[in-house]
Amino acid sequence: MGVLIDGKWSDGELPQETGETGQFKRADSVFRGRITADGSSGFKAEPGRYHLYVAHGCPWAHRTLIYRALKKLDGLITVAYSIPGLKQEGWTFGDDPRYPDCIPDTVNGFKYLHEAYVASNPTYTGKVTVPTLWDKKTKKIVNNESSEIIRMLNTEFNAITGDRTDYYPVALRAEIDAMNERTYHNINNGVYRAGFAKSQAAYEEAYDGLFSTLDWLEERLSRQRYLVGNQITEADWRLFPTLVRFDVAYFSIFKCNRQRVADYPNLSNYMRELYQVPGVAGTVTPRYYVINYYSIPKVNPTGLGQPHDRARLAA
16 A cells, blocks of 8 residues: 655555564554643644544544544544545545545645655654544644544543543443453454465464454353443444444455354344444445455455456447
């Protein structure tokens, strides 16, 4: 998908994302600023100050869109949605009549997300990822780590919106953290470790970890309604974006094909319940999941744009 090297766009990947035995190793996010209610961090929670760069197809970006909807932040934080599919210069924004719900960047007018990274750090080296949280006041990126962005959205704007629903309650934090660690390694990132593996051993390790954890969750959800405690928590909202993409994308293109989420009675019912929480359905766009994942050359090198011979059947 390409990376920035000293502020210049380059095709290719980061070498550190492939381990010695061919396993996929996701690079850490770089921008780790934090919005706080009182502004002590340098980024104060204020209406209209922040802007999200996202992609419909990305599960990490999907988390932030869910929180934006649930926490009543739609009118406070603006969003730019990239055009689906992997493009020559990474995440791309613009007006395209084929994708009317992909909103261009009306804040900065950036065509490519890497422009935001260079504007924040002219010598930036690394990946350019969604979600990216932008500060309109300082004209810099605040944060590009989804797990941290959703924590900010969970609490720091409460006094402005009046919504004090807490998806990371103090009493459940240790259990939520433990659940997040397991589901991230084996499911959220596990599907990528299977799909992007460069050796059979790395693929099998990821595949086995993925399905053993899905089996464990299926049994767990036969006994309790949600992943942690008796309420919806951050753990549920971190898992949901992967589940809702699984059958239409990961099952096939990432070869995570032992069985579908639809074949797990408890997991599939649990996924439907989360989908029906008010505000969530509007963040789910399966059409873009198919376009996005099937455009990744390293897992689908032939694509759908190859020549055909159907003209021989013309009348």
